[in-house]
Amino acid sequence: MGLNFKEIFTATMVLFAVIDIIGNVPIIIDLRKKAGHIQSEKAALVAGIIMIAFLFLGKSILNVIGIDVNSFAVAGALILFFLALEMILGISLYKEEETNAVTVSVFPLAFPLIAGPGSLTTILSLRAEYETMNIAIAILLNMIFMYIVLKTSSKIERIIGENGIKIIRKVFGVILLAISVKLFASNVQGLFTS
Template sequence: MEAKDLILHIITNVLTMIGILNPFGNVPLFMSLTQHQKPEIRKKIYNTVVLAGFGIVTGFTLVGNFFMTYLYKIGMNELRVAGGFILIVVALRNLLGFTSSSKGGSNEELTQDEAVKFAVTPLTFPILVGPGTISTVMIIRKEAGFIVTLGAIAITFGIIKFLFSISNIIDRVFGEVVLFIISRVLQIFIMSVGVKLMVTGLKHLFFS
C-alpha cells in the first residue's frame, strides 16, 4: 500500500472512530460529571480515560477476537447487554442523585484511587468505549489491517486528549450551570443508549 493510500485509509477510519466515540459530546459530559473535583483530580481522570480507552481499544484490536471467542466464549450481543445495563444504572444514579458509591457525579471530592476507578468505569467503559466501538475497531482490523487501525486509534485518542487539555477554556465558555444542564440532559440519552444496547443484544440472543 502506497503512503498516500495508507494516509487516506487512516483518515477515513479516524472519522469513523470519531463518529462512534463521539468525543465532542462525551468530553463536555465528562467535564460536567467532574466539575466539583480539584484540577489535579480532573486531570488525573482525563489522563486515565485517554490511557484506559486507548488500551482497551488497542487490546481488542490485537486479541479481542481470541478472548471473546475462545477464552470466555461470549459474543458482541452478551457484551451489548452487559454494557447497556451498566449505562442504565449509571445514568439512573446520576439523574436521581444516588451517587454515594460512585462519587464522581456528586459534590464529594475523589481521592487519587477513586478518580482512577471512576475514570475506568463508567467513564471509559461503557460511556466512551462501548460495544459499538469494540465491534467497529475489530471490523476495521479485519478489513484495513493492524497498521491502519492502530494509526486511526492513536489519532482519535490524540484528538480526545487535546479536547481534555482545553477543558478549562470550554468550562469558562459554558459555565457551571450550563454544564450541569447538559449533564442531566445527556443522562437521558445515555440511558436510552443503554436500553438500545440491551434490547439489541437480547433480540439477537433470543430471536435470531
C-alpha cells in the same frame, strides 16, 4: 466495509456521552486542587491505550471466559442505562474520588474515571455493531478532545458555569439512555437465537 463516517460519528458521540468529560470537569478541578497539577498528556495517553487494547483484546478475553458478544452487549446496555440514570438524576453509583497526588493523572483520572467500566463495556458493545477501525478512530477523537478539556478545564468551568455543566450532563444522560435501550433491543434477540 472500511471507513464509515456515520459509524465514526455515532461511536464518537456514544463514547463522548459515556466518558462524560465535560460532566467530569468539577471532579478534574477538584483533583487538580488536591494534586497541584494534572499531566493531561499522560492521562489521555493511558486512557487511550487501555481503550484501544480492550477494543482488540476484549473479545478474545470474553472467548476465554466463555461469554459471547451479545451477552456482553446486553450487560453493557444495562451499565449504560445506570450511567445515564446517574447523569440524569445526579446520583453517584460508580465514581471513586480517592486521590493520590503522585499518580492522580493515571489513577483515578485515566482509570477508572475515563477508561472505566462504562467506556470499556461500551467499546465491546459498539464492536458488536460497528467496524473496529471506526471505533478506534472514535476512541482517538475522544482522547484528543479529552486532552483539550483537561488542558482547559478551569477556563471551561468559568465559561460554562456550574449550571451549564449540570445541563450538559442531563442532556447527554438522556442521549445515553436512548442509546442503551437501542443497544439492549438489538442484542437481546441474539441471546435467544444463538
